[in-house]
Amino acid sequence: MSERETLRLQLYLARAGVASRRAAERLITEGAVTVNGEIVTQLGTKVSTDDDVRVNRTRVRIEQQHVYVALNKPRRYLCSASDPQGRPLASSLLEPHFPQRLFSVGRLDFLSSGLILFTNDGEFARIAAHPSSRVEKEYRVDTQQPIPEDLLKQYRAGVVVDGDRYTLASYRFKTPRSVVLTLVEGKNREIRRVFASWRITVKRIHRVRIGIVELKELPSGQYRPLSRKEIDWFLTHGRPSRGGGRSARPTGPTSNDTDGGSDDDRD
Numbered sequence: 001m002s003e004r005e006t007l008r009l010q011l012y013l014a015r016a017g018v019a020s021r022r023a024a025e026r027l028i029t030e031g032a033v034t035v036n037g038e039i040v041t042q043l044g045t046k047v048s049t050d051d052d053v054r055v056n057r058t059r060v061r062i063e064q065q066h067v068y069v070a071l072n073k074p075r076r077y078l079c080s081a082s083d084p085q086g087r088p089l090a091s092s093l094l095e096p097h098f099p100q101r102l103f104s105v106g107r108l109d110f111l112s113s114g115l116i117l118f119t120n121d122g123e124f125a126r127i128a129a130h131p132s133s134r135v136e137k138e139y140r141v142d143t144q145q146p147i148p149e150d151l152l153k154q155y156r157a158g159v160v161v162d163g164d165r166y167t168l169a170s171y172r173f174k175t176p177r178s179v180v181l182t183l184v185e186g187k188n189r190e191i192r193r194v195f196a197s198w199r200i201t202v203k204r205i206h207r208v209r210i211g212i213v214e215l216k217e218l219p220s221g222q223y224r225p226l227s228r229k230e231i232d233w234f235l236t237h238g239r240p241s242r243g244g245g246r247s248a249r250p251t252g253p254t255s256n257d258t259d260g261g262s263d264d265d266r267d
């Protein structure tokens with residue numbers, strides 16, 4: 001971005017790595033953003049790099065270098081910028097290694113573990129996390145009791161729990177008490193709620209894939225940079241194809257039942 005180029009404020013904040021564009025819009029409307037010392041609540045306000053843009057009094061600038069990493073989040077780490085309860089943050093595992101301010105793409109439940117993406121590219125985060133992109137996410141779920149296949153069949157057809165409808169894309173058993181689930185649009189604590197409705201106690205939820213990004217042998221608490229191929233897959237995923245729809249979406253690993261999922265993307 002050149003000094004004379006202007007951007008809408010929410011896009012500026014996204015490119016600055018503050019948050020996704022949608023979250024940036026909330027910050028603006030809530031009065032958390034100032035431009036040249038004045039609170040701005042109007043979406044679409046134009047700014048440039050000459051302007052003094054601050055979020056909660058901290059100045060933010062557009063990053064010249066974007067970062068994209070995959071983290072194997074341990075259990076009992078929170079995917080949030082802060083926590084009044086003082087619980088450990090997943091971002092703290094990355095902070096010693098990156099001067100840039102990174103934020104998580106979506107969330108992974110406090111008690112769940114596994115793959116989560118971090119970046120300072122708000123547009124990438126929007127594409128990767130938005131339900132319209134229909135990015136598959138895959139989870140391994142371990143339970144105390146055997147998992148009835150009728151539960152999974154009904155889950156695939158669509159189930160309603162406490163007024164919320166949940167739909168499973170596919171599943172594959174590993175053992176009677178362990179299954180790999182694929183979801184596309186994960187909702188808050190979805191897997192836990194569906195299994196609890198059948199009185200099945202979940203012992204562990206571990207995310208192993210997001211789109212084409214796989215966790216593989218990445219140790220708990222460790223990270224790796226995304227490859228150019230992985231980054232481009234998400235960016236292409238969010239662009240319309242020449243026919244007017246979205247570009248064809250490659251899927252991740254497949255079997256007779258494709259694995260993948262998107263459980264508790266929010267704490």
